[in-house]
Amino acid sequence: MLPRRLEPEVMDDPQEAVSYEAMDHSEPNAAFIERLMELGAAGRMLDVGTGPGHIPALLCPRIASSRIVALDHAMAMLELARRRVRQAGLARRVWLVRGDAKAMPFATGCFDAVFSNTILHHLAQPQWLLTEAWRVLRPGGVLLIRDLMRPVDAAQLESLVRHHAAGADASQRGMFRDSLHAALRPDELERLAHEAGLRGAEVVIDSDRHLSLQCRHRPR
Numbered sequence: 001m002l003p004r005r006l007e008p009e010v011m012d013d014p015q016e017a018v019s020y021e022a023m024d025h026s027e028p029n030a031a032f033i034e035r036l037m038e039l040g041a042a043g044r045m046l047d048v049g050t051g052p053g054h055i056p057a058l059l060c061p062r063i064a065s066s067r068i069v070a071l072d073h074a075m076a077m078l079e080l081a082r083r084r085v086r087q088a089g090l091a092r093r094v095w096l097v098r099g100d101a102k103a104m105p106f107a108t109g110c111f112d113a114v115f116s117n118t119i120l121h122h123l124a125q126p127q128w129l130l131t132e133a134w135r136v137l138r139p140g141g142v143l144l145i146r147d148l149m150r151p152v153d154a155a156q157l158e159s160l161v162r163h164h165a166a167g168a169d170a171s172q173r174g175m176f177r178d179s180l181h182a183a184l185r186p187d188e189l190e191r192l193a194h195e196a197g198l199r200g201a202e203v204v205i206d207s208d209r210h211l212s213l214q215c216r217h218r219p220r
């Protein structure tokens with residue numbers, strides 16, 4: 001079994017942020033938006049680790065009621081997200097906030113939906129994000145924590161890099177390889193969710209390289 005190998009937490013190097021933004025995330029991002037819609041996401045939402053803001057920019061046109069707080073710790077990423085939000089004309093629906101996913105600057109139960117896309121693997125102790133996401137989500141709200149899934153061995157890892165980062169440059173391929181290496185296995189995520197007290201959240205394997213922890217909307 002491939003051991004978990006951590007990578008740096010926050011992506012605050014401007015060059016790394018620009019390189020990440022330029023990668024083609026269109027297919028997994030579109031699948032992420034579809035899942036949020038299936039789960040019944042609406043209203044006041046939180047995007048944890050928004051990076052360059054791809055998800056809020058895609059989500060707003062799809063869910064008319066959405067107002068999104070987009071949290072990240074990296075100034076370099078927030079600058080890219082600010083530009084994207086402004087260019088999309090979404091400055092009145094997306095608020096960018098600098099803060100730590102492990103200690104979120106938000107009141108308990110204040111969001112109708114909380115989601116994050118590929119940040120969990122950045123954290124040495126991902127349970128803090130899970131605990132915080134659960135705390136700020138209102139009872140019955142939608143949760144979607146999606147991330148990469150660590151491959152079982154080095155051969156599978158290299159095959160995923162070859163297949164999914166074929167058109168990427170060497171630095172982008174390196175980023176993808178390191179992220180796969182830092183990701184969780186489904187049983188590890190299940191155990192962390194259980195320990196963090198996320199009752200009713202289920203782990204779903206989404207693709208050859210993605211998994212999610214999710215809860216669908218339940219009426220109040």
Ligand SMILES: C[S@@+](CC[C@H](N)C(=O)[O-])C[C@H]1O[C@@H](n2cnc3c(N)ncnc32)[C@H](O)[C@@H]1O
Nearest residue numbers: 009010011049050051072073074100101117119
């Ligand atoms: C791989 S990027 C994903 C960005 C975005 N969610 C997407 O789907 O494109 C991970 C993001 O999480 C942010 N991040 C990592 N640790 C964080 C923390 N403790 N608090 C807030 N943001 C964090 C990084 O700065 C980076 O922008």
